[in-house]
Amino acid sequence: MAKVTFLPFRKSVEVPMGSTILQAAVAAGVQIQSTCGGRGTCGKCKVQISSDGWVLACQHMIEQDLTVELNVQKDAFERKLSLNHLKDIMIAPSIRKYHVQVEKPSAKNQTPDWERLLAALSNRTIPFNRRVAANLPETLQKAQFRVTAVLDENFLLAVEEGETLERSYGLSVDIGTTTVAAYLMDLNNGTVLTSGAITNPQHVFGADVISRITYASEDSDKRRQLQVKLINALNEIIAQLCEAAGIDHQEIYQAVVVGNTTMSHLFLGIDPTYLATAPFIPVFRQAVEVEAKELGLRILESGKVVVLPNIAGYVGSDTVGVMLSTGIDRLPGLSLAIDIGTNGEIILAGNKQILTCSAAAGPAFEGAEINCGMRAAEGAIEGVLIGDDVELAVIGGSKPRGICGSGLIDAIAQLRKSGIIEASGRLTSKADQLEKLPPAVRERLRNDDQKSEFILVWSKDSATGEDVVLTQKDIRKLQLAKGAIMAGIQLLLQEMKVSAEAIDRVLIAGAFGHYIKKENAVSIGLLPSLPLDKITTVGNAAGDGAKIALLSKEERTRAEALAGRTVHIELSARRDFQTVFMKALSL
Amino acid sequence: MAKVTFLPFRKSVEVPMGSTILQAAVAAGVQIQSTCGGRGTCGKCKVQISSDGWVLACQHMIEQDLTVELNVQKDAFERKLSLNHLKDIMIAPSIRKYHVQVEKPSAKNQTPDWERLLAALSNRTIPFNRRVAANLPETLQKAQFRVTAVLDENFLLAVEEGETLERSYGLSVDIGTTTVAAYLMDLNNGTVLTSGAITNPQHVFGADVISRITYASEDSDKRRQLQVKLINALNEIIAQLCEAAGIDHQEIYQAVVVGNTTMSHLFLGIDPTYLATAPFIPVFRQAVEVEAKELGLRILESGKVVVLPNIAGYVGSDTVGVMLSTGIDRLPGLSLAIDIGTNGEIILAGNKQILTCSAAAGPAFEGAEINCGMRAAEGAIEGVLIGDDVELAVIGGSKPRGICGSGLIDAIAQLRKSGIIEASGRLTSKADQLEKLPPAVRERLRNDDQKSEFILVWSKDSATGEDVVLTQKDIRKLQLAKGAIMAGIQLLLQEMKVSAEAIDRVLIAGAFGHYIKKENAVSIGLLPSLPLDKITTVGNAAGDGAKIALLSKEERTRAEALAGRTVHIELSARRDFQTVFMKALSL
Numbered sequence A, B: 001m002a003k004v005t006f007l008p009f010r011k012s013v014e015v016p017m018g019s020t021i022l023q024a025a026v027a028a029g030v031q032i033q034s035t036c037g038g039r040g041t042c043g044k045c046k047v048q049i050s051s052d053g054w055v056l057a058c059q060h061m062i063e064q065d066l067t068v069e070l071n072v073q074k075d076a077f078e079r080k081l082s083l084n085h086l087k088d089i090m091i092a093p094s095i096r097k098y099h100v101q102v103e104k105p106s107a108k109n110q111t112p113d114w115e116r117l118l119a120a121l122s123n124r125t126i127p128f129n130r131r132v133a134a135n136l137p138e139t140l141q142k143a144q145f146r147v148t149a150v151l152d153e154n155f156l157l158a159v160e161e162g163e164t165l166e167r168s169y170g171l172s173v174d175i176g177t178t179t180v181a182a183y184l185m186d187l188n189n190g191t192v193l194t195s196g197a198i199t200n201p202q203h204v205f206g207a208d209v210i211s212r213i214t215y216a217s218e219d220s221d222k223r224r225q226l227q228v229k230l231i232n233a234l235n236e237i238i239a240q241l242c243e244a245a246g247i248d249h250q251e252i253y254q255a256v257v258v259g260n261t262t263m264s265h266l267f268l269g270i271d272p273t274y275l276a277t278a279p280f281i282p283v284f285r286q287a288v289e290v291e292a293k294e295l296g297l298r299i300l301e302s303g304k305v306v307v308l309p310n311i312a313g314y315v316g317s318d319t320v321g322v323m324l325s326t327g328i329d330r331l332p333g334l335s336l337a338i339d340i341g342t343n344g345e346i347i348l349a350g351n352k353q354i355l356t357c358s359a360a361a362g363p364a365f366e367g368a369e370i371n372c373g374m375r376a377a378e379g380a381i382e383g384v385l386i387g388d389d390v391e392l393a394v395i396g397g398s399k400p401r402g403i404c405g406s407g408l409i410d411a412i413a414q415l416r417k418s419g420i421i422e423a424s425g426r427l428t429s430k431a432d433q434l435e436k437l438p439p440a441v442r443e444r445l446r447n448d449d450q451k452s453e454f455i456l457v458w459s460k461d462s463a464t465g466e467d468v469v470l471t472q473k474d475i476r477k478l479q480l481a482k483g484a485i486m487a488g489i490q491l492l493l494q495e496m497k498v499s500a501e502a503i504d505r506v507l508i509a510g511a512f513g514h515y516i517k518k519e520n521a522v523s524i525g526l527l528p529s530l531p532l533d534k535i536t537t538v539g540n541a542a543g544d545g546a547k548i549a550l551l552s553k554e555e556r557t558r559a560e561a562l563a564g565r566t567v568h569i570e571l572s573a574r575r576d577f578q579t580v581f582m583k584a585l586s587l
Helices: A021-028 A113-120 A130-134 A136-142 A201-205 A209-218 A220-245 A261-268 A317-326 A405-417 A431-435 A472-496 A511-515 A518-523 A541-551 A553-565 A577-584 B021-028 B113-120 B130-134 B136-142 B201-205 B209-218 B220-245 B261-268 B317-326 B405-417 B431-435 B472-496 B511-515 B518-523 B541-551 B553-565 B577-584
Strands: A002-007 A011-015 A046-049 A053-056 A066-069 A080-084 A087-090 A095-101 A146-152 A155-161 A169-175 A179-186 A192-199 A252-259 A288-291 A304-307 A335-340 A344-350 A353-359 A380-386 A390-394 A445-447 A452-457 A468-471 A505-509 A535-539 B002-007 B011-015 B046-049 B053-056 B066-069 B080-084 B087-090 B095-101 B146-152 B155-161 B169-175 B179-186 B192-199 B252-259 B288-291 B304-307 B335-340 B344-350 B353-359 B380-386 B390-394 B445-447 B452-457 B468-471 B505-509 B535-539
Touching: A002 A021, A011 A021, A021 A066, A095 A113, A113 A136, A130 A136, A130 A155, A130 B261, A136 A155, A146 A252, A169 A220, A169 A261, A169 A541, A179 A220, A179 A541, A192 A201, A192 A220, A201 A209, A201 A220, A209 A220, A209 A261, A220 A261, A252 A261, A252 A317, A252 A541, A261 A288, A261 A304, A261 B130, A317 A335, A317 A344, A317 A505, A317 A535, A317 A541, A317 A553, A335 A472, A335 A541, A344 A472, A353 A472, A380 A405, A380 A452, A390 A452, A405 A452, A405 A468, A405 A472, A405 A511, A405 A518, A468 A472, A472 A577, A505 A511, A505 A541, A511 A535, A518 A535, A535 A541, A541 A553, B002 B021, B011 B021, B021 B066, B095 B113, B113 B136, B130 B136, B130 B155, B136 B155, B146 B252, B169 B220, B169 B261, B169 B541, B179 B220, B179 B541, B192 B201, B192 B220, B201 B209, B201 B220, B209 B220, B209 B261, B220 B261, B252 B261, B252 B317, B252 B541, B261 B288, B261 B304, B317 B335, B317 B344, B317 B505, B317 B535, B317 B541, B317 B553, B335 B472, B335 B541, B344 B472, B353 B472, B380 B405, B380 B452, B390 B452, B405 B452, B405 B468, B405 B472, B405 B511, B405 B518, B468 B472, B472 B577, B505 B511, B505 B541, B511 B535, B518 B535, B535 B541, B541 B553
Parallel strands: A002 A066, A169 A252, A252 A304, A335 A505, A505 A535, B002 B066, B169 B252, B252 B304, B335 B505, B505 B535
Antiparallel strands: A002 A011, A046 A053, A046 A066, A080 A087, A095 A146, A146 A155, A169 A179, A179 A192, A288 A304, A335 A344, A344 A353, A380 A390, A445 A452, A452 A468, B002 B011, B046 B053, B046 B066, B080 B087, B095 B146, B146 B155, B169 B179, B179 B192, B288 B304, B335 B344, B344 B353, B380 B390, B445 B452, B452 B468
């Protein structure tokens, strides 16, 4: 006899040597899930034993005293994943694999292959899938009727030869206006196997969404062209990710996509025309599921491509992704999240409400439309400190070439602090103010009838051989950008009837958040004036949302609920917007 | 005031002139279906008034005393259709059209187009259709938001500009091994607008199903080739039918297809390999629904292609079509139906049971593999009478060229009657028997060591300049064919434990049935010995079944139930088959 102890229940039982763990569990009155009647095919009775790791309870024979740890989560596929510092999720994707022995046909059992397969799966409600059925006889024959079925909920996606339970993959995609990122995920353990990012190939039709909408609106061929460019680029990434991870694209069973509302429309080939002009009407906002074949996305043909729900014309599924990955609706107190890109999407959650708005920040934070602006790449000034002279932090440590968004915020914060910029945003010409400045700093200010600018880098020290300057116009652009975001924040606070001081945390999403210096962002009035420890950066929270929705069907369903209960505030429709915006411009 | 009487309830009410019929109905306490709130858009409140025919109750103003006949069928689209002499069905297809006014967007109503459309349809449960959504904004704009939605049950197939309720079409297809027939149907009134038939283009890969299965089994490209050939041919028919009827292929919203099990597999591109060898396993037997786009069938892309259920490897959806169109399960007493082609599918229905089997008749009844055999075309002998000499009926009245199935049955029945063929099927050589024959007949028998045949047409009278003969081998072929069918009939009767005398009616389906002379079919033992008035031909009952399933969702559902409760008897698996078959060979 051997003693078997079941954890976490601490129930013990003595059973004869050679009994299975499943038999021991029955004897101990402990329930282990199993749907194949102990044939070792359903894989549902996986348990963990200290000596051998994971085993099938129905197959493992007991040869000594044993401690068995039961999976008391929803089922054997669910494990904990620590995706980011804010939130843990249970891994329970809608994709499940089942290894089964299909009964062989005979004169006495002329049941069609499809029906024998469904019988083996103990599920006769699975709808017919022509594509899977097409090659079923060959698969069954080759595998001697031992196959692994891939299900997406109740839909049969594929039948694979033999036992392939350990191979189960999915793709999470974040379609940004500028950058498209894709993550190849292991659905068994929630890890990112490999990931890749490229410039959105639609950029040749314009950097911003409006120019792309304009192009797509011309005719359906052009709309299709934008869609195909994007999908071809994704297919290239997929091919690279598959090669790097050593998997076949047909082993990617599902893709979850987030993006702004325009990107969602273009990705699905849906006319975005009326997103460009007031009243900014999208064609759809709910979550959309399309067969991969239909879109031409090179994952398993029958696999689903899920686009998470949008909220409004300018608050897309990427914002829903931020909600999912931050779990903002479940955090205690009052939370503010900001995803800064060309548009700043703002979420305010608390008091059982979720409010969002989109602030037209313009591309200043991305370094665009700024005289010496550039993206956060080598040679970009990312930090500025003004003392006796100007000190710079440059990406890559090389000679400076231009300034990126975080550098811009630093520069303006520091210039304001030293009095070079007035509260109105004007480069000062007041003599008493100028006198206070250290000479090395003072001589950098060129403020006359011709020009009004501050020289960050003298030509002799720059990578381009020309001065790197910050112009009066640049300062105005940044004021407009940060003013738009602050106005959005203030109107959301107003709408919820709470004050900025009541905010318990500010979550900054997006790549931009990584580089930002919180104190400077607060000091220029981009973020509310709060203790800095209340401000946290959360990385690519939109992309993380796509990962979560892929790994957990429950979270994917929750995304719909979140989008449904979110109240969108259209800033352009509010009479008080201009007033609040004007006030928010000052530095 | 005007008096309005509602039939069939005979309820009367007095209402002010100018009231609508809908208002009068409310006053009379009579219920009229309406989902658009009396806006004249849903079309559900159609009623018949003696003066004007069909009108919308919510729109028609009462200007005199009136008698209103209510549609007490399930709804306004259901009308009676007399499809054939056996059965009436209600026209209630799964396709419905709704004319609606969609609310225009505004700053106060930023609801997405899709949701505003669903609101106009008062149905928010309609799942998203990417293809319809893709062009929705343009359609709405062009039509000034007055559109007609096409639904297949709860699935939105298309949105058309303006009011198109009167245009609603479907396609019924009968895929025979030899001939493919298609019928363009008006879904509003159940009429066949136009129809066409072509030779199944797969015939280049073999006349019979086995050679096609063999070809398709070689690899998936060849299987795909067979599918594409068939679908291309159907697309050509569709183009012709559309042109003839003056409609666009996108106005065909659904196709219902019947065919034998092999044709169903090949049409859907599903591996038929194991249908060719015992135990004859199909991949599927249930009804299959596939999007037209997925198959490449040129009807509306989002339209469904429905393949009716098969019963077994050699009893296909064409047999289910026969059941539907004959309503064989609902006829009183005991009914036998036979669809004679290369295989003879036999149905025996009664005592709340439905039994089927497939008898491998071979192609003799189609004139194939017969020395002078030919299809029922011009120059084919279709009738034979033996008196002082041989009298022939020839299709088209021209010189005879060969003999078709019905001529063959006649010839053999007459030759047996005159004693030229013995009960065993042997051409007689008995002197006493030969002496009884008129000389002109006697000299037509060539029965010696070299040859054993009967000359139907002397070379001088034939179209080919050669004798048209019936050989001993031909007679054997026909014996095998009719023996197989009779054995099938007898085994079904045995299985149900009833005698042939108990049969209340015999229904002969298929083109062949049209030409057959009942008395000769009975006398050679192809049909049971029954009073001739119990034997009826029912035309292309399989194709009629496809029409019915297209015109009535209820009947389509019934097809599944019929297939499900039908018990298939596999003749080859029965030990007693050979004995019964041998007995059934004699003439």
